[in-house]
Amino acid sequence: xxxxxxxxxxxxxxxxxxxxxxxxxxxxxxxxxxxxxxxxxxxxxxxxxxxxxxxxxxxxxxxxxxxxxxxxxxxxxxxxxxxxxxxxxxxxxxxxxxxxxxxxxxxxxxxxxxxxxxxxxxx
Numbered sequence: 001x002x003x004x005x006x007x008x009x010x011x012x013x014x015x016x017x018x019x020x021x022x023x024x025x026x027x028x029x030x031x032x033x034x035x036x037x038x039x040x041x042x043x044x045x046x047x048x049x050x051x052x053x054x055x056x057x058x059x060x061x062x063x064x065x066x067x068x069x070x071x072x073x074x075x076x077x078x079x080x081x082x083x084x085x086x087x088x089x090x091x092x093x094x095x096x097x098x099x100x101x102x103x104x105x106x107x108x109x110x111x112x113x114x115x116x117x118x119x120x121x122x123x
Contacts, residue, residue, distance in 0.1 A: 004029045005061065006092045010081040014063055014073060022064025027085070030093050034058045056085050 005028045013023035038044045038054040053074045060069040074082070090096045 006088070008085070008088050010063075010077075011084055012078045012081050014066075014077055014081065016066070020065065022066055025063035026061045027059050027088060027092065028061050030055070030059050030089070052082070052086060056082075056089065059089065060085070 005026050008025055008027060010023045010025070013021040015021055034055055037058065038051040041050070041054055043050045044054065053071045057069050057071045057074050060074075063069055063073070066073065077085070
């Protein structure tokens with residue numbers, strides 16, 4: 001039987017508004033629509049790096065006690081966790097070796113763009 005969901009553990013974890021840390025989650029295999037929908041989103045048109053956020057919000061089925069994963073939650077991840085999820089996404093969807101995959105390229109360029117813009121804000 002084909003495995004379609006994969007468990008992961010974030011290096012740091014998502015810290016919610018109540019101070020709860022969420023580290024373990026599940027990610028499902030991406031479907032074609034998961035890669036198409038972000039291309040229609042005005043946030044992606046304004047900033048292609050945002051496709052990373054939308055794709056991950058669509059394919060992560062749960063994170064800790066959180067059952068609904070939204071782009072806002074993905075935006076709140078630590079940079080190392082975003083990078084981890086991006087690599088995990090590429091691995092489980094077998095996209096690591098495909099240089100012509102648009103989403104994989106957008107995810108990679110999005111991470112590079114975010115790194116250049118600085119993802120660490122003064123605390």
